[in-house]
Amino acid sequence: MNKSLFQIGKDLRPWIDRVIMRSSRIPDAAVHDKSFFPWIARLEQQWQAIRDEAISIRAADIPSLGDISFDHGRIAADRRWRAFFLKGYGYRIKANATRAPITSAAIEKVPGLVTANFSVLEAGGHIPRHWGMTKGMLTYHLALKAPAEREKCRMHLEGPDKLHVLNWEPGQSFLFDDMFNHEVWNETDEDRYILLIQIKRPCRWRGNLLQNAFLFGVRHSRFVKDITGAIERASHNRPQDRASAAVR
Structure with a gap:
């Protein structure tokens, strides 16, 4: 059932978008005006x-x-691309959030x-050319260390009218639509290091209703359950976490 919810969402994605x-x-737009989003x-x-x-991690x-x-298959084949998840699709990764309380609150x-x-x-890492999951989400990068x-x-x-070449400047950020093809190099x-956030695209009620339905399907899919399970296993396997468990 969970897999079928995700597959239904994928099949309907062009219409949903x-x-x-x-x-x-x-x-x-490929890159959005940050002034529209006060939280930035x-x-x-x-x-x-x-x-x-x-x-510090x-x-x-x-x-x-x-x-x-x-x-993530092909695009995550380069193991030099690492991700420390704090929250995803309504799931809060408690062990990770505890290690970054200021960020988690923000x-x-x-x-x-x-x-x-x-x-x-x-x-030396490289993320090959790819695109995202849905027009219903936008991706935000806050540069922390570049x-x-x-x-x-x-x-x-690759925007609709031109190629945007984006660099990371510590303390600066940008918001973009990852449904446009993009590729990343660190040569x-x-x-x-960046804080990477995905948000729902601001929509009127009809679009918002569809976004919520699509994300509900993703949240309850094997795709998300596999990731959250792997993250939990990774956190329990960290040396300091095993030591803490031994003390308890």
Whole structure:
């Protein structure tokens, strides 16, 4: 049943996306105007505290996305792309949230939050050209730690009218539609850390209703259950967590 809910959503996605875009309160742009989203300025004001929490977590404690989500397949084949999830599809990852309390509190104030994680692209990492799940979500990047050679750590985003070349500047952020093809490179010897958030696209009631139905299907799918299960197993296997369990 869970798998069929997800499959039904995938099959209906083109129709769902058309309805969502007719209901969208913002234009169909590759990169969006941040001034429409007041919560972005508040997050940017907290970026240093968020950064400190992110980089305090050892890289060894941040699993590769491909190791916790087999469904990401090809795009997560490079194990240098790591993801430390705090929340996703209504599930709060308690063990991870405890290690980043300031960030966890901040994301709770983001309207329409779908997922939130610290995303690390290690030195030399590459994420191949791909696109997202639905027009019903937008993706946000808050740069926390970026390589000094900015031009060698970049994302190409293929907008409807031009190619956007986006770089990460600590403390700065951008919001984009990941249904446009995009590709990421880190051709430096430094790691890139960002806070990556997905939100629901602001829509009128009809689009919002469809978004909620689609996300309900995703939340109860094998796709999400496999990821949350893998994250829980990874957190229990961390040395400090095993030591804590032994003390208890």
